[in-house]
Amino acid sequence: xxxxxxxxxxxxxxxxxxxxxxxxxxxxxxxxxxxxxxxxxxxxxxxxxxxxxxxxxxxxxxxxxxxxxxxxxxxxxxxxxxxxxxxxxxxxxxxxxxxxxxxxxxxxxxxxxxxxxxxxxxxxxxxxxxxxxxxxxxxxxxxxxxxxxxxxxxxxxxxxxxxxxxxxxxxxxxxxxxxxxxxxxxxxxxxxxxxxxxxxxxxxxxxxxxxxxxxxxxxxxxxxxxxxxxxxxxxxxxxxxxxxxxxxxxxxxxxxxxxxxxxxxxxxxxxxxxxxxxxxxxxxxxxxxxxxxxxxxxxxxxxxxxxxxxxxxxxxxxxxxxxxxxxxxxxxxxxxxxxxxxxxxxxxxxxxxxxxxxxxxxxxxxxxxxxxxxxxxxxxxxxxxxxxx
Amino acid sequence: xxxxxxxxxxxxxxxxxxxxxxxxxxxxxxxxxxxxxxxxxxxxxxxxxxxxxxxxxxxxxxxxxxxxxxxxxxxxxxxxxxxxxxxxxxxxxxxxxxxxxxxxxxxxxxxxxxxxxxxxxxxxxxxxxxxxxxxxxxxxxxxxxxxxxxxxxxxxxxxxxxxxxxxxxxxxxxxxxxxxxxxxxxxxxxxxxxxxxxxxxxxxxxxxxxxxxxxxxxxxxxxxxxxxxxxxxxxxxxxxxxxxxxxxxxxxxxxxxxxxxxxxxxxxxxxxxxxxxxxxxxxxxxxxxxxxxxxxxxxxxxxxxxxxxxxxxxxxxxxxxxxxxxxxxxxxxxxxxxxxxxxxxxxxxxxxxxxxxxxxxxxxxxxxxxxxxxxxxxxxxxxxxxxxx
Numbered sequence: 001x002x003x004x005x006x007x008x009x010x011x012x013x014x015x016x017x018x019x020x021x022x023x024x025x026x027x028x029x030x031x032x033x034x035x036x037x038x039x040x041x042x043x044x045x046x047x048x049x050x051x052x053x054x055x056x057x058x059x060x061x062x063x064x065x066x067x068x069x070x071x072x073x074x075x076x077x078x079x080x081x082x083x084x085x086x087x088x089x090x091x092x093x094x095x096x097x098x099x100x101x102x103x104x105x106x107x108x109x110x111x112x113x114x115x116x117x118x119x120x121x122x123x124x125x126x127x128x129x130x131x132x133x134x135x136x137x138x139x140x141x142x143x144x145x146x147x148x149x150x151x152x153x154x155x156x157x158x159x160x161x162x163x164x165x166x167x168x169x170x171x172x173x174x175x176x177x178x179x180x181x182x183x184x185x186x187x188x189x190x191x192x193x194x195x196x197x198x199x200x201x202x203x204x205x206x207x208x209x210x211x212x213x214x215x216x217x218x219x220x221x222x223x224x225x226x227x228x229x230x231x232x233x234x235x236x237x238x239x240x241x242x243x244x245x246x247x248x249x250x251x252x253x254x255x256x257x258x259x260x261x262x263x264x265x266x267x268x269x270x271x272x273x274x275x276x277x278x279x280x281x282x283x284x285x286x287x288x289x290x291x292x293x294x295x296x297x298x299x300x301x302x303x304x305x306x307x308x309x310x311x312x313x314x315x316x317x318x319x320x321x322x323x324x325x326x327x328x329x330x331x332x333x334x335x336x337x338x339x340x341x342x343x344x345x346x347x348x349x350x351x352x353x354x355x356x357x358x359x360x361x362x363x364x365x366x367x368x369x370x371x372x373x374x375x376x377x378x379x380x381x382x383x384x385x386x387x388x389x
Numbered sequence: 390x391x392x393x394x395x396x397x398x399x400x401x402x403x404x405x406x407x408x409x410x411x412x413x414x415x416x417x418x419x420x421x422x423x424x425x426x427x428x429x430x431x432x433x434x435x436x437x438x439x440x441x442x443x444x445x446x447x448x449x450x451x452x453x454x455x456x457x458x459x460x461x462x463x464x465x466x467x468x469x470x471x472x473x474x475x476x477x478x479x480x481x482x483x484x485x486x487x488x489x490x491x492x493x494x495x496x497x498x499x500x501x502x503x504x505x506x507x508x509x510x511x512x513x514x515x516x517x518x519x520x521x522x523x524x525x526x527x528x529x530x531x532x533x534x535x536x537x538x539x540x541x542x543x544x545x546x547x548x549x550x551x552x553x554x555x556x557x558x559x560x561x562x563x564x565x566x567x568x569x570x571x572x573x574x575x576x577x578x579x580x581x582x583x584x585x586x587x588x589x590x591x592x593x594x595x596x597x598x599x600x601x602x603x604x605x606x607x608x609x610x611x612x613x614x615x616x617x618x619x620x621x622x623x624x625x626x627x628x629x630x631x632x633x634x635x636x637x638x639x640x641x642x643x644x645x646x647x648x649x650x651x652x653x654x655x656x657x658x659x660x661x662x663x664x665x666x667x668x669x670x671x672x673x674x675x676x677x678x679x680x681x682x683x684x685x686x687x688x689x690x691x692x693x694x695x696x697x698x699x700x701x702x703x704x705x706x707x708x709x710x711x712x713x714x715x716x717x718x719x720x721x722x723x724x725x726x727x728x729x730x731x732x733x734x735x736x737x738x739x740x741x742x743x744x745x746x747x748x749x750x751x752x753x754x755x756x757x758x759x760x761x762x763x764x765x766x767x768x769x770x771x772x773x774x775x776x777x778x
Contacts, residue, residue, distance in 0.1 A: 022524070024524075053451055054445050054451050055519075056443050056445040056446045056516070056519050057445045057446065057449075057451075059523060060446075060515070060518070060519055060523045060527060061519055061523040062442055062443050062446075062472060062474055062519035062520055063472070063473060063519065063520045063521070063636060063762055063763050063766055063767070064472075065472070065473045065480075065633070065762075065767060066473065066474075066633050066634070066635075066636040066762060066763060066766030066767045067522065067636045067766075069633040070633070070634075070635045070636050070637075070640070070766070074633075075634060075635060076632055076633055076634070076649070077632075077633060078630075078631035078632065079473070079631070079633045079767065080473060080480055080483075080484060080631075081471070081472040081473060082469055082470070082471060082472075083452070083453075083454070083470040083471075083472060084452060084454045084455065084468070084469060084470060085451055085452035085455075091454075091469055094469075095469060095484055095487075098487055098488050098491040098493065099487050099491075101490075101491035101492060101493060102487040102488075102490035102491045103490060104487065104490060126449070127445070129449070130444075130445050130449055130450055130451035130452065131451055131452045132452070133456065134449045134450040135411070135413075138449060241467075242467035242468070242469075243465055243466075243467065244454070244455050244458040244459070244463075244464060244465055244466060244467065245455070245459075245464060245465070246455075246459045246464060247452060247455040247456045247459050248459075251459070260465070263465055373454075373455060374452050374455060377452055377455030377456075377459070378452070378454060378455045378468065
């Protein structure tokens, strides 16, 4: 068993409505960039993992593991598609990590991709509802904006969270996205813009919702021995954890909390031997702005119920005590669902390498990524760092 | 790193058109049976893998990892869906195996499931075509019966394989299925029945094609240390291998061969330290009867081009030199695509434990499972045995 696993290369496409790109062109671009960044030739790669939520419903294509291996010039390499709705990307990273930990391989690539804009957006909403419980949520008319609206309403009722506080998440996400050349929305929005945007599912408005996005991202992983050999600045995966919850929101004890995240975070902190206050920055799953507030509570960056106030006070902004979603998050950077978990890791690596440009966090030593499937049925967390002195 | 990984429990549902069952009821039944068979309580399980090809297109449901953990009473357990078309099941087994090899867990459950009969069978054919190349095969009108018909035609042209020989695969599969109480088709068919059945895609006829099936299967895996502690008859995974090929048939050098299988078999034999002639029986992927002939050639049980004759001479029958598909295979037992790879392992374990009843292979010491995605874009192979004296 290799003692540690490192990320030695990253790649990411532009995120957006990419009419000239296809599923296969996107993931091939991201993968090639990651391999080039790792300074491998490509033929060292021993396995490929690809996270994608619903290529079947978005374009009729399953078996994307073989498709990606084929089109990336990796024919023959063992290839696995991993899916857990919007957390497919981080889960692909996790399986790639475990495959190296198994001792059976030294170099593995993990990618995430979704091509969402080739079908009408109402069909995309139906496809995305595949992340919920078909029999007990979808058939009754629930959609994801509706489910997160229920969570927001309950959070507001229990903790006094305000719509202004929830909206502040979006304002901050767009501020960061404006600094990210790969982001779908590279512009700022004001609190008034968010508060006055079109209602989607009360209390959530358009600018509380992440968009439909095309995009892909990839990372190359290596065993400790190989990473030390070929890489000057390996970024270590200090912990990889996953937890699940009921797939249906109504089956949970609390709808204003994400317990899968709390459990996964606890495991990750124990494994990495750190506490929440040791984390310097985090990429969290803000599919809806209320989700970021619940995320920072579950991750222990603030107390339960205080996520709104914490955000309003600027603690999560680029210059705050714990910058959240420096990439722009799902709201600002975009949310090609299967790609998101890998894109979070790409941003964390950029921060830890000190290569995040205008959105660089000062003294970024330890980063955390938090990727959620559905309304919280799955949560996958990774804790990353460079070599710590 | 644990040195070896064992299967310590198995479960399988009846295969067939199961109108009273749902996706979640099927996988929960198989999983519960596997946990009971392993003599665990269930709460020892540290991770769950589920292979399913297209729950999205068959029932709108993605995120089945969380769904299965939830409905199986394993809420909180890390859960991963794995997909590589019809080889999703074996790939779930492989990822479960790697997760134990990583040293991060001791008990893992791997299941496979597909609920295919809730949509019209022409829609099922469209969903299954997700295993092929959407842009270059499906959009041009290809279906899987058509692709395998091309392979059959070429095999007949190159090697003189006859339709009688291909038909003999189906005759033998049904003979075995008649002895399997879980099989979809528990009856024999004659050579004349097969030869005279309805044409589907020339030269393939109805009785050369595996059916649309509902079903699920599951296995519980344990690290060597734990398996020795709690299990009298652990079945060891001596090798787990995977290889890929171009997803589209027309991109391959040879359409009458399955090179992913040849590569995966080579790796598996090397890892297990055995030769093809050491294998006592095998479960292979006969989605169409021609596929079994190509499989036994790729696996080295006979020479390239001799699979037809080898089958005709009875070498692959229950009393032959290398019994193939004692379960009845995909043709006779049924083919709930995501479940098939796990069901193959369940049959292999039954044979190796000496619990296969009327279809027991004499002196079954080493078994092989061969699971294929699409027209050969993925192949996953496992080599299993009990403790060898």
